[in-house]
Amino acid sequence: MGDSKERRKIQNRLNQRASRRRKAILSSHGPGSSTRKWTVYVAPSQETATSLRLNHNPTEGENDTATVHFCYLSLETRQLVLNLLHDRVNRGIITHALSSELLLPVTQWNIIRAMSTNATTMGLTVALLAGDIISPFNTCGPVRATLPPSLQPTYLQKSIIHHPWIDLCAVSSVRDALLRNLHLYSEDELCEDLFKGSSDSTQPTGLLTWGEAWDPSGYEISEKMFRKWGWLWRECPEVIWSTNYWRLQRGEETLVISD
Structure with missing residues (x-):
């Protein structure tokens, strides 16, 4: 009886998430839509690595920023986008003219690629x-x-019982913390904070990775993420350790969980 009740509860949660996703996809096609998770915002006027010249012809009334839902692109197109970004970064390194504008696209692509790599390892598709x-x-x-x-x-x-997006993070304590506290957070809000680029910040704002997708020591949380979700990171000592390792490499102060 208990199992049946729990499964109904889980199914209701899944149905609610599906409804939110359908509404989000519909509203994202209209003007003035807000930033959403797993969406790359492409400003044609900006000369950044994410300025992929897609066949986009804006209709009258549509804003200047085109949106590309990266995870819904074909495998070939996703690889093309990543290759363009890789080439742009390499050119910047060779010419000693690496634009600071590339920092946010690179960090966003890194975490998307890491999650995609781990999904493939698990036999999961987009x-x-x-x-x-x-x-x-x-x-x-x-x-x-x-x-x-x-x-x-x-x-x-x-x-x-949970959606497999939680399984993609290589830090086991983070996965367990997310599962223990399912009732305390909005999955949509957390996913946006973890994976999206923030339009009002010049620094990475979510989850970062600097190594192999499966290596827990390569993961870092941004300071903004640390401040907002501090109660969650209390249960994740490994990610605090790896975060502080990467911060020290850049000469930044370590993050400390307050008592």
Whole structure:
């Protein structure tokens, strides 16, 4: 009886998320729409690596900024975007003229690529992740031995029904913290803060990664993310350690969880 009640509760949550996603996709096509997660905002007037010249012909009344839903692009187009960014960065390094405007696109692409890489390792596709599915760790038998240790599921991942976006982070304590506190946060709000670029900031504002997608020591949380979601990071000592490692490399002060 308890299991049936819990499953109905989970299904209701999934249905609500699906409804929000449909509304978000519809509203994102209209003028004046707000910034959304997993969306790349392309300003044709800006000479940045994300200024991909797509066949976009704005209609009258549409604003100057085109939106490209990166995860809904074809595999070939996504690779093209990443290659363009890679080439632009390399040219900047060679010519000693690396624009600071590239910092935000690079950090945003890094985390998107890391999540995509881990999804592929788990046998998940973008199409599957876009739907309201249950994590394969909730439905499958033994976990494939090819998964790196950092992506092996924890007890909570196997016992709490959830969407697999949580499984993509290589830091196990972050995954467990997200699962333990499912009732305390809005998944939409958290995903926006983790993965989107902020239009009103000159610094990275979400989750960053500087190494291999599966390596927990390569992950960093921005100071803005640390301040806003401090209660969550209390349960994630590994990501605080790796964050401070990367901050020290840049000569920045470490972040400290207050008592």
